[in-house]
Amino acid sequence: MTDMRSRSQAKASPACAANGLGAGIGDQGAGQLSAGQLGAGDLAGNLQVQHEQGQRQVFCGLAGIVWLHRKIQDAFFLVVGSRTCAHLLQSAAGVMIFAEPRFATAVLGDRDLAGLADCNEELDRVVTELLARRPDIGTLFLVASCPSEVIKLDLENAAERLARAQQGRVRVLAYSGSGLDTTFTQGEDTCLSALVPVLPEAAAGSDALLVLGTLPDVVEDQFRRLFEALGIPSLHFLPPRRGSELPPVGPGTRLLAAQPFVGDTAAALIDRGATLIAAPYPFGIEGTRAWIGVAAEAFGISAERVEAVTAPAAKRAAVGLERYRAQLAGKRISFLPDSQLEIPLARFLQRECGMELVEVGVPYLDRRMMGAELDWLPAALRLTEGQDLERQLDRLRADRPDLTVCGLGLANPLEAEGLTTKWSIELVFSPVHGFDQAADLAELFVRPLNRRERLAF
Amino acid sequence: MGAIRIAASMQGVHCVLHAPQGDSYADLLFTMIARSAKRPPVTYTSFQARDLGADTAELVRKTLRETVERFQPRALLVGEACTGELLQDQPAALAQGMGFDCPVVPLELPAFTRKEHWGASETFHQLVRTLLRGQQPRTLDPVAEGRRPRANLLGATALGFRCRDDIAEVTKLLDSAGVDVNLSAPAGASPEDLLRIPEADFNVCLYPEIAQSTCVWLERMFKQPWVKTVPIGVGATRDFLIEVGEVAGIDTSAAIAAGRTRLPWFSRSVDSTYLTGKRVFIFGDASHVIAAARIATEELGFEVVGLGSYSREFARELRAAAERHGVEALISDDYLEVEAAVLELAPELVLGTQMERHIAKRAGIPCAVISSPVHVQDFPARYAPQMGFEGANVIFDTWVHPLMMGLEEHLITMFREDEEFNDEAVASHLGSGKLTAASADTAPGPATTAEPTTSADGMGADAAPAWEPEAERELKKIPFFVRGKARRNTERYAAERGVARITVETLYDAKAYFGR
Numbered sequence: 019m020t021d022m023r024s025r026s027q028a029k030a031s032p033a034c035a036a037n038g039l040g041a042g043i044g045d046q047g048a049g050q051l052s053a054g055q056l057g058a059g060d061l062a063g064n065l066q067v068q069h070e071q072g073q074r075q076v077f078c079g080l081a082g083i084v085w086l087h088r089k090i091q092d093a094f095f096l097v098v099g100s101r102t103c104a105h106l107l108q109s110a111a112g113v114m115i116f117a118e119p120r121f122a123t124a125v126l127g128d129r130d131l132a133g134l135a136d137c138n139e140e141l142d143r144v145v146t147e148l149l150a151r152r153p154d155i156g157t158l159f160l161v162a163s164c165p166s167e168v169i170k171l172d173l174e175n176a177a178e179r180l181a182r183a184q185q186g187r188v189r190v191l192a193y194s195g196s197g198l199d200t201t202f203t204q205g206e207d208t209c210l211s212a213l214v215p216v217l218p219e220a221a222a223g224s225d226a227l228l229v230l231g232t233l234p235d236v237v238e239d240q241f242r243r244l245f246e247a248l249g250i251p252s253l254h255f256l257p258p259r260r261g262s263e264l265p266p267v268g269p270g271t272r273l274l275a276a277q278p279f280v281g282d283t284a285a286a287l288i289d290r291g292a293t294l295i296a297a298p299y300p301f302g303i304e305g306t307r308a309w310i311g312v313a314a315e316a317f318g319i320s321a322e323r324v325e326a327v328t329a330p331a332a333k334r335a336a337v338g339l340e341r342y343r344a345q346l347a348g349k350r351i352s353f354l355p356d357s358q359l360e361i362p363l364a365r366f367l368q369r370e371c372g373m374e375l376v377e378v379g380v381p382y383l384d385r386r387m388m389g390a391e392l393d394w395l396p397a398a399l400r401l402t403e404g405q406d407l408e409r410q411l412d413r414l415r416a417d418r419p420d421l422t423v424c425g426l427g428l429a430n431p432l433e434a435e436g437l438t439t440k441w442s443i444e445l446v447f448s449p450v451h452g453f454d455q456a457a458d459l460a461e462l463f464v465r466p467l468n469r470r471e472r473l474a475f
Numbered sequence: 476m477g478a479i480r481i482a483a484s485m486q487g488v489h490c491v492l493h494a495p496q497g498d499s500y501a502d503l504l505f506t507m508i509a510r511s512a513k514r515p516p517v518t519y520t521s522f523q524a525r526d527l528g529a530d531t532a533e534l535v536r537k538t539l540r541e542t543v544e545r546f547q548p549r550a551l552l553v554g555e556a557c558t559g560e561l562l563q564d565q566p567a568a569l570a571q572g573m574g575f576d577c578p579v580v581p582l583e584l585p586a587f588t589r590k591e592h593w594g595a596s597e598t599f600h601q602l603v604r605t606l607l608r609g610q611q612p613r614t615l616d617p618v619a620e621g622r623r624p625r626a627n628l629l630g631a632t633a634l635g636f637r638c639r640d641d642i643a644e645v646t647k648l649l650d651s652a653g654v655d656v657n658l659s660a661p662a663g664a665s666p667e668d669l670l671r672i673p674e675a676d677f678n679v680c681l682y683p684e685i686a687q688s689t690c691v692w693l694e695r696m697f698k699q700p701w702v703k704t705v706p707i708g709v710g711a712t713r714d715f716l717i718e719v720g721e722v723a724g725i726d727t728s729a730a731i732a733a734g735r736t737r738l739p740w741f742s743r744s745v746d747s748t749y750l751t752g753k754r755v756f757i758f759g760d761a762s763h764v765i766a767a768a769r770i771a772t773e774e775l776g777f778e779v780v781g782l783g784s785y786s787r788e789f790a791r792e793l794r795a796a797a798e799r800h801g802v803e804a805l806i807s808d809d810y811l812e813v814e815a816a817v818l819e820l821a822p823e824l825v826l827g828t829q830m831e832r833h834i835a836k837r838a839g840i841p842c843a844v845i846s847s848p849v850h851v852q853d854f855p856a857r858y859a860p861q862m863g864f865e866g867a868n869v870i871f872d873t874w875v876h877p878l879m880m881g882l883e884e885h886l887i888t889m890f891r892e893d894e895e896f897n898d899e900a901v902a903s904h905l906g907s908g909k910l911t912a913a914s915a916d917t918a919p920g921p922a923t924t925a926e927p928t929t930s931a932d933g934m935g936a937d938a939a940p941a942w943e944p945e946a947e948r949e950l951k952k953i954p955f956f957v958r959g960k961a962r963r964n965t966e967r968y969a970a971e972r973g974v975a976r977i978t979v980e981t982l983y984d985a986k987a988y989f990g991r
């Protein structure tokens with residue numbers, strides 16, 4: 019699904035799975051179930067996954083702009099959408115940022131809807147003005163939304179046209195953040211997918227590790243130090259900190275995903291010759307050690323060397339984690355579908371913090387990216403894919419877990435019903451990967467429990 | 476969004492929106508910003524790409540059926556968000572054909588062209604029309620019936636600015652004038668309550684952005700007169716009571732005389748002399764802006780240097796108000812345009828919405844919030860109305876607080892060389908941070924705070940004349956809170972006269988020219 023046009027044509031063809039999933043699990047649930055009925059499908063092992071369809075309470079992919087624009091510092095994100103999209107971006111940013119940030123919305127008006135020709139003209143005008151005003155922009159992303167897709171505005175075409183007009187001064191790319199195609203963090207996947215075709219070709223015979231998925235700079239630097247100490251020959255990150263520093267890709271590229279929601283990007287990179295290293299995600303000590311270990315193995319680095327390099331950080335992390343483990347052990351937790359981080363986080367909380375998993379919901383299950391994680395989950399787990407909000411809340415009220423991980427729209431109402439909650443968005447925005455953040459990650463779950471305990475009423 | 480505000484304000488009303496999954500973010504405005512303990516009563520069809528090829532109308536029907544079953548609403552609002560509208564499934568017509576027991580109110584909002592307030596106003600109007608269908612105007616006569624006159628308070632909504640406390644304050648105010656409140660809507664009302672609207676002798680249009688069209692309709696259909704004055708500020712509150720007296724046929728002079736507010740005295744007290752002629756810029760919804768401009772000039776002695784609003788529907792009223800204050804109204808929903816106006820005018824105080832608060836913060840100008848859109852801190856735990864006599868007290872405090880206190884301003888001028896009063900010190904009542912920390916934005920991080928604010932202020936760096944070192948030193952002696960203005964004025968003065976190098980003389984020439 020790297021091709022935008024095939025994306026917009028997907029609307030005409032019901033057979034195309036909305037979430038960009040490959041064959042397999044995603045398709046089983048879609049379409050056949052009337053809402054509320056749980057369809058069960060067998061996963062590897064005897065882990066069962068139940069599919070649901072209905073009302074959703076989750077951001078669309080536009081939300082990804084909030085962290086992507088901070089990460090890629092010379093990129094600008096122009097959403098072509100409605101007032102709703104503009105409003106969402108402001109609210110998703112947590113605060114209303116009215117200083118001119120590096121994202122904006124070109125709001126489609128009545129006239130644009132009437133004629134695509136006018137619409138393209140208007141877009142060209144907006145972009146030309148923007149680029150004239152902001153010479154600091156190196157890469158411009160045109161971001162498709164639900165309305166732009168429904169009226170079949172071809173942004174990929176527009177991007178090519180605008181790039182030509184800029185004569186190479188600015189790179190212009192298009193991707194979809196629409197709620198029709200993307201759920202929350204999936205907007206990063208579509209964005210990075212759009213970058214894949216413009217990545218430079220790696221020199222033949224050059225082995226390199228490419229870490230995939232946005233990480234906070236501080237975490238990226240920690241990983242960089244660890245991989246360098248291991249002697250990985252060449253190391254890159256996608257997305258890069260600047261759009262002008264794109265990592266090369268080729269047959270020598272080994273892909274290591276740092277985030278579970280970049281499946282389409284991984285697939286596109288594999289098409290360009292890269293090989294994907296199957297690994298769990300670097301959450302907690304165990305996850306981070308395995309993540310680094312599998313990558314090292316792919317480069318023929320010995321287990322002893324990995325142990326020697328990671329031991330100090332892992333030891334430090336164990337000390338930090340111990341304090342929180344005591345407070346989490348035995349507590350029951352449920353995840354509502356939101357960020358795609360649910361599975362690796364649940365695994366960390368269960369295996370390293372001793373929590374009991376009640377229900378783990380994911381917006382969609384991308385088996386290409388979750389293999390190693392699923393192996394680590396308990397077989398009896400209630401794992402649900404998709405969402406039918408009201409029924410999920412009914413189950414939650416019946417379960418009454420000690421802690422519920424959910425989106426911001428649900429947190430206060432659930433607290434008012436006496437449930438303790440953790441906002442999932444904080445897990446996306448905070449540095450939580452790696453050894454040195456393992457304790458911080460656990461602390462994010464301890465805090466709401468702790469607060470509940472302190473307050474007299 | 477407007478429709479959700481109405482549904483969320485009321486009881487027993489549910490809204491079904493044909494909208495994609497991402498639109499459900501609207502819930503968090505209620506649950507996070509207003510700390511609402513309940514989810515707003517909205518169900519989204521959450522259609523996805525795969526649904527578009529199939530039967531989206533069936534998805535609408537299914538959602539409607541399940542929603543009615545689960546929530547059993549006593550009135551159902553049915554509409555579509557921008558994207559839903561493009562699909563042309565006409566969910567409202569579908570719902571009307573499904574034979575539900577409760578009244579179905581179709582929301583026919585041309586979504587792409589209109590804005591939130593308009594959507595809320597239309598929704599409320601449609602809801603009232605649908606529910607009152609078939610009712611006849613009453614013949615009401617409080618005197619003959621031996622009761623006090625009764626009024627409906629119309630226009631308060633969820634996510635509105637201080638609505639909760641305004642309703643309480645206006646209820647008190649009317650009580651003091653001998654008027655009972657029949658009901659308040661949409662906030663707090665149920666569909667059954669709306670059926671009782673015709674039982675009131677008159678309506679009070681508290682928030683014209685939401686309730687004016689409904690008030691006009693009720694006047695036409697039910698012969699209910701309505702009170703048009705919005706009681707924000709001491710003068711407007713008195714005018715409000717006078718108008719209530721006229722409309723209800725009662726004498727409200729005793730209530731006016733008994734009104735207790737500290738604003739007039741605080742404003743006359745000597746410490747407030749420093750407020751004289753403070754240059755203020757006002758932006759927000761139309762009614763709050765018009766009210767604020769009157770308070771600023773008549774009750775606090777400020778000078779209005781600019782006012783504007785995003786409420787295009789009230790452009791005429793705004794222009795009239797602007798004319799009264801000798802400025803031109805800025806009617807725009809482009810925050811960049813508002814920001815440019817603020818930088819250009821360099822006011823000493825900005826009264827605005829959350830957006831202007833950000834703009835003012837970046838420009839280092841004190842600011843108070845007077846209108847929605849709002850932020851979580853605009854839902855205070857304490858009682859803080861804007862309307863009525865207590866509202867005037869609240870306004871005095873919140874507008875004056877961000878400014879330097881009177882005596883303090885003089886002390887700083889006298890002791891400006893002292894450590895405690897050096898340039899970096901903030902007004903003592905604003906906490907102990909450095910000025911730089913106070914103006915650093917909480918929000919956006921390096922990308923935005925690093926941007927120079929002067930770039931947009933209309934006089935680019937290339938046009939700026941150079942400062943002689945001596946003039947620069949002299950400039951430093953001017954208190955920091957007026958220094959920026961002095962610098963700008965001097966540069967403008969020099970540029971207009973073609974002076975290439977600014978000397979101490981130019982500085983004082985400019986000062987004499989512009990005055991304080």
Ligand code: SF4
Pocket residue numbers: 078079080099100102103104106162163164165195196197198495496497498558
């Ligand atoms: S779901 Fe679609 S219409 Fe709604 S904000 Fe996201 S892209 Fe815009």
Ligand code: SF4
Pocket residue numbers: 100101102103476477478555556557584585586587588589590591594
């Ligand atoms: S028109 Fe405004 S209120 Fe209506 S759906 Fe679009 S953005 Fe929301």
